[in-house]
Amino acid sequence: MNTPIKIDFVSDVSCPWCVIGLKALEIAIDRLQGQVQVDIHFQPFELNPHMPPEGQDINEHINQKYGSTPQQMEQTREAIRLRGAALGFEFGVGKRDRIYNTFDAHRLLHWAALEGSKGQQKALKMALFTVYFTLGQSPASHDVLCALAEQVGLDPLRARAILSGDTFAAEVRERESFYTSQGINSVPAIILNDQHLISGGQPPEVFEQALRKLAELDR
Numbered sequence: 001m002n003t004p005i006k007i008d009f010v011s012d013v014s015c016p017w018c019v020i021g022l023k024a025l026e027i028a029i030d031r032l033q034g035q036v037q038v039d040i041h042f043q044p045f046e047l048n049p050h051m052p053p054e055g056q057d058i059n060e061h062i063n064q065k066y067g068s069t070p071q072q073m074e075q076t077r078e079a080i081r082l083r084g085a086a087l088g089f090e091f092g093v094g095k096r097d098r099i100y101n102t103f104d105a106h107r108l109l110h111w112a113a114l115e116g117s118k119g120q121q122k123a124l125k126m127a128l129f130t131v132y133f134t135l136g137q138s139p140a141s142h143d144v145l146c147a148l149a150e151q152v153g154l155d156p157l158r159a160r161a162i163l164s165g166d167t168f169a170a171e172v173r174e175r176e177s178f179y180t181s182q183g184i185n186s187v188p189a190i191i192l193n194d195q196h197l198i199s200g201g202q203p204p205e206v207f208e209q210a211l212r213k214l215a216e217l218d219r
Contacts, residue, residue, distance in 0.1 A: 012044075083201065192210060
């Protein structure tokens with residue numbers, strides 16, 4: 001029996017633990033093929049909503065925000081790199097040196113869900129993760145965003161038109177406000193069937209157990 005499960009994946013494209021959470025979720029879903037049929041919606045969350053488009057040096061930002069020392073930063077980066085590698089995702093060593101504003105990226109993700117074909121929002125999400133974490137490029141750059149839109153089969157001219165104005169800005173802010181009003185203040189936050197919350201970059205087994213339980217309840 002293929003149990004339908006709705007998944008709202010609340011995340012930011014500049015959050016490394018969101019990559020880890022998504023890759024782990026994908027593995028869990030693959031393990032349950034034939035038992036669950038998931039419908040994933042990527043929902044916006046900005047870790048740094050007031051970040052200027054040109055961004056900030058990543059070490060400076062992390063030190064200011066968390067008080068981390070250079071040694072602590074290096075240890076965290078290595079732990080993230082290893083977790084990613086175990087899940088099949090490459091965090092580029094020395095590639096990412098700035099934190100950027102991600103609001104426009106979220107506007108394009110919203111558009112992909114509305115006007116794209118099934119699967120294009122997820123493809124764009126993964127492309128954004130790769131361009132930032134693997135290649136170290138800016139997810140605030142309109143040129144980068146339009147290239148990614150074209151890469152996943154979306155209209156780059158439509159993407160450029162969206163980015164040049166404020167299309168979908170109100171909708172993205174409404175979604176962000178909704179989730180923060182529900183008590184979500186860190187990501188990733190993965191919500192199953194509007195009821196069950198899984199927080200953080202959990203291993204595949206955690207997601208598998210939750211999905212399996214929902215499938216069994218549906219029998």
